[in-house]
Amino acid sequence: MRMPWRATAAQAEVPVVDQEQRDEKADASFDKEANASQPRALDNDSEEFTPNAQDGVKKIEATTTVWSKRDLIIAYILIWLIMFVDSMQQGATGSLTAYVTSDFYQHSLTGYTSTMSSIIGGVLKLPLAKVLDIFGRPQGFMLMVAFMVLGLIMMAACNDVQVYAAAQIFYWVGYNGLSYTLGIFVADTSSLKNRGFMYAYISSPYIATVWIAGPLATAFLNGPGWRWCFGAFAIITVAITLPLYFLFQLNYKKAVKRGIIVPTKSNRTFMESVKYYAIEFDVGGLFLVMGGLVFFLLPFNLYSYQEGQWKSPLVISFFIIGGLMLIAFALFEKYYAAKTFIPYSLLLDRTVIGACILSAVLFVSWYIWHSYFFSFLQVVNGVSVTEATYILNIYSIGSCFFSFIVGIAIRWTGRFKWIALYFGVPVTILGVGLLIHFRQPDVNIGYIVMTQIFIAFAGGACVITEQIAVMAATDHQYVAVVLALEGMFSSIGGGIGSSIATAVWTGVFPKRLAEYLPPESQGALQDIYAQLTVQMSYAKGTPTRIAIERAYSDAQKYMNIGGTAILILAIPAVMMWRDIKVKDFKQVKGRVI
Template sequence: MRDLLARFTRPTEVPVPEEKPHPENDKEIGVVDNQPRSIDGESDADAIDSNAQAGVKKIEATTKVWSRSHLILAYAFIWIIYFVDSMQQGMGTLLNPYVTSAFALHSLTATTGVMSGIIGGVSKLTLAKILDIWGRPQGFLIVVLLMTLGLVMMAACNTVETYAAAQVFYWVGYNGLSYTLSVFIADTSSLKNRGLMLAFISSPYIVTVWITSPMTESILNGIGWRWGFGIFSIISPIMCLPLFFLFTWNYRKARKAGLIVFEPSGRTTWQSISYYFWQFDVICLVLVSGGFALFLLPFNIYSFQYYGWRDPLTIALIITGGVLLILAVVWERFYAPVKFMPWELLKDRTVLGACILSAVLFVEYYIWTAYFTSFLQVVMNLNVTQTGYIGNIYSLGACFFSFIVGIAIRYTGRFKWIVLYFGVPVTILSIGLLIHFRQPDTYIGWIIMCEILYSFAGGACVIGEQMAVMAAAAHQHVAVVLAMEGMFSSVGGGIGGTIAAAIWTGLFPNKLAEYLPAESQANLTAIYGDIQVQLYYPVGSPTRDAIVLAYGESLKWMFVAATAITGLGLISVMMWRDIKVKDFKQVKGRVV
């Protein structure tokens, strides 16, 4: 990645200072001496990589000087952060339809997450550069601040537009936080044990699935959804800061030990702003984020336009989004001083296959789960707590099974077979079964069975795809390949949410108009826009039966679409090399 990110093809009109490929990155906030250094008589093979970027050198220096107790403490802090954030994220998922319904726009439940998912995913490549150039703790602090800002905005929002904007800040921060912690795990664990460590940091979900649902129901019946977000806007940053200070403390310890040498860059403030503007390829970030968002948005909102697909706004958004994406490709190919997308890494079939699988899994997940919690409440007549328990089966089962996957990788040294022969096929099976079991007269146990199968398969796929991208890259490339995997997944989530919203807005109101009895036709708009209005009608009443039938018809095609798209996952896994992770060493210093 060093050669790729440093490949400057500057146009003559771009005023970027002439500097060497990577030392300039190091000099901005500190550089590890380019000469390999060692402590306690270690071998040169375990010395700090002189060719890596500053952020990688800093974390390697940090892991060399910290004690075993600090290593254990770091993992304890990471576990606590995941514990708090899993409660917060689970609560947000359950509150989402109630927030959109508060503005009489329940149909936009999936739409609010489209732009936030896309921007949150694309921004990971910028975050990867921050982690590699400035350092891991600095990037960590930035995403914590963004997540907190998003929570504050959600607590204070008065319109669905403000809520959607808050979702952008929140998901950029939340996804960035999860991504940064994954990079920490990659920095501090050997490759053969990494699957187990990834399973360990996900284990809080095993506990929080039992807490989130009753907590959310209590919030809805008590302090309200605004304070639900407000409480976590206070708790979350407090729980994140100890890890930041632990890494900062050991970074300073490494500087005192002479492993890190600070050198001023010699640039003025304006020169630094200009330098990082091109280094982070802000132009491509804006073009890609805006292009995807504008292109996908019409599929979510076309039913709200007077002329539907023929409406000038719908057509203009699709065309503008497409043009922006074309401009992004042209910019990257011919004009970008520093490439936003590390194309050469994507040429590796294992990295590309893992990224495609990640996108496929998120597309299918966001298609069939977009309105699934609403389905459980309206069609299956479950309360919020029961809905949360069933909705959280995936988190519980995936986290539990990921330990089994991690142990299997630890002792076999391989990961491809788990995903190819179990993960993806069982995912297809479980979603396919839900095509049949979506009906209102279905025994809830069958749905739970499908969720359990899906969760076990998910645990295998998630660990497998992350292991694939990391095993195919050197330590200095780990942050960027994880960012690419995260970008594919987030864009996939945006596409999945778009497909779900398009199916829902295209089918659900039409089916309501077809099935609603004459006395309820006047309330069609209110029923369509508010889940609480849907729940108002008693079970067994003609209106509730009509709503249930409309749900069944709409969700059928969501499950069909999700099942079909998951078939691409098998092809993507076949692309992977069968890498044996026991065969090489990737990280240095005191690691797990």
């Protein structure tokens, strides 16, 4: 593993040379970089910038070198507040979608909106990682804030569902990017041994906001209206995010004044700048990987709209094109890229591969067993909307809470692999496997709650450890990139899982309904299949309701079996990880947690 290079005492005392000497000694491409900076000793430990690091990484390392303990504490308070507002905002605004589309009497675009915003928001983490590395963390942070605020303003002002659909894409790109950027901030300002705990800390607002979002949305609907909800959060988002941006920028300027980092201006022409940034962003590699992922993921969400479904020429061609582009990406990065998006050695690193596979497998399983869970709780278990929401929120609360325990365990032992291998993955398999038996009519709802607690605690362990795994496999320079890569595997897993769930549901539920419904209800089969309200209109204990519950249970049984079976792949995925002791090396620079 590459370890951060530590300068000797003699090297640390060498003074900063003037611009002419730097230009003679630096690499030619490095000389021309816009806002380029020269490395020098950072602190009393004589550490230098991460070798070969790009400007964004150097800037954050210089920032954390000069800021005080007070600034570090303020930064984490601001990050927590931003996460609190964003999680509350996401829950409240998400609850209003049905009311927005109902006001316009149009629902046809909402499915496509969800699909496109999910895919676009996922793949754009890749170029965002390069923005963070080349231009800086605060710049990427504010770019994502701008996307999110633009989306909120468009939703507040929209007069038709088409504009609302476009606004959703801007919003989700910003929201996902903002959460990702805050995660990079935490990685930049915490040691590996404490990073799991700090990730748990910034996730903790979800424990509270799951209870706030619903009443808040209701208050806006019953009061000024849904437009004011979007407009209010547009203003609040700007107000809550700007202080963190200024905190980082002020400390960066402090580092410049102290001479720790020396900005220089480029003398390149416009075309030279285009060529330079094309190389820095690895435009060829990004085009291939982003295009490949879009072509690969879209069929999983759109196949049901095509005649012939999986046999549709469009679906088949999308899969072929996507697969070829992803293969071309790997070959391009190895043989042709002037500057690789991610080192080829990392693409083949067993810890990185194993963590990405675990991420994909968990999302495949989640989308298989979790799809239609809300409807199942209402129809089969007969719970109210509020009660069903509470049960669904068990995962958010439990996983966030248990993440703290996982973070403490990583700090105490200095290792993370054992947590995933001996607790996270086995307990996840246990929880999902128990659903096969307990998601049946006449089973006490308490058993389902028990399985959700198992899955929540295990999920908190798996998510934290897989993120620590990809970061521990590299140095500070590639932290943003490997986290983006891990996120992309989550998107792939989600697309595959949702398509499997849809295929099982459409293949099993209507057939079982036709088989179980009494003769007097056969004429209403299509309405029962299509509408949750019709399903619940039949009283509990009537022959028709019993038939509907049996059909639900049959479909859910196959979905739970599929969700459990795919989790078996998580065991070898974790076994692939190197048993890295995170106390053994220092990845980040300066004053960190």
